[in-house]
Amino acid sequence: QKEVEQDPGPLSVPEGAIVSLNCTYSNSAFQYFMWYRQYSRKGPELLMYTYSSGNKEDGRFTAQVDKSSKYISLFIRDSQPSDSATYLCAMATSGTYKYIFGTGTRLKVLA
Amino acid sequence: GAVVSQHPSRVICKSGTSVKIECRSLDFQATTMFWYRQFPKKSLMLMATSNEGSKATYEQGVEKDKFLINHASLTLSTLTVTSAHPEDSSFYICSARLAGYEQYFGPGTRLTVT
Numbered sequence: 001q002k003e004v005e006q007d008p009g010p011l012s013v014p015e016g017a018i019v020s021l022n023c024t025y026s027n028s029a030f031q032y033f034m035w036y037r038q039y040s041r042k043g044p045e046l047l048m049y050t051y052s053s054g055n056k057e058d059g060r061f062t063a064q065v066d067k068s069s070k071y072i073s074l075f076i077r078d079s080q081p082s083d084s085a086t087y088l089c090a091m092a093t094s095g096t097y098k099y100i101f102g103t104g105t106r107l108k109v110l111a
Numbered sequence: 112g113a114v115v116s117q118h119p120s121r122v123i124c125k126s127g128t129s130v131k132i133e134c135r136s137l138d139f140q141a142t143t144m145f146w147y148r149q150f151p152k153k154s155l156m157l158m159a160t161s162n163e164g165s166k167a168t169y170e171q172g173v174e175k176d177k178f179l180i181n182h183a184s185l186t187l188s189t190l191t192v193t194s195a196h197p198e199d200s201s202f203y204i205c206s207a208r209l210a211g212y213e214q215y216f217g218p219g220t221r222l223t224v225t
Contacts, residue, residue: 034214041221098157099157101155103154104154
């Protein structure tokens with residue numbers, strides 16, 4: 001079993017839809033949870049950074065962490081074609097700065 | 112803020128030669144930088160953790176003599192792929208730790224070994 005599981009997609013949605021992206025994990029020691037967006041042949045761009053459980057909102061993006069279920073989500077409201085990219089979740093334990101990445105979900109927002 | 116650059120963005124070299132890739136944090140100091148490798152349509156694989164002024168820590172299975180890492184200043188880390196072979200062809204990405212657990216990534220370097 002991988003430490004972090006993420007559906008690779010692709011996930012296709014119409015423009016304006018609410019997108020839900022998810023990751024599950026097995027290591028209960030993870031405390032830090034990140035979401036990155038990666039366009040083709042580019043480096044990942046940090047979207048959201050959260051510590052422990054709860055919700056965090058930034059513009060059209062909302063990150064949720066449910067540590068009891070070992071489940072994290074990223075919601076994108078009013079999705080745009082420019083949101084088409086691969087979304088990677090990443091996690092880290094307290095005391096080490098190393099990230100464990102999910103495999104990434106390819107998202108396509110159709111105009 | 113939190114910009115990380117990489118140079119070169121793309122390099123083609125012949126088998127047996129060495130290639131150096133630079134990673135710079137442009138607007139912050141980074142005591143810790145990371146080097147990743149990414150295969151097509153795959154996730155990022157951590158190769159090594161680079162700490163300023165000390166030796167890099169390599170992940171299991173990564174040859175430290177083949178992938179030389181130097182972190183000589185708080186804004187610069189370099190990865191040298193020595194005696195490159197076609198199987199070393201990949202997308203190499205660095206990241207720099209800004210504060211806490213936030214990492215900011217460079218744009219990546221595409222290495223092709225012929």
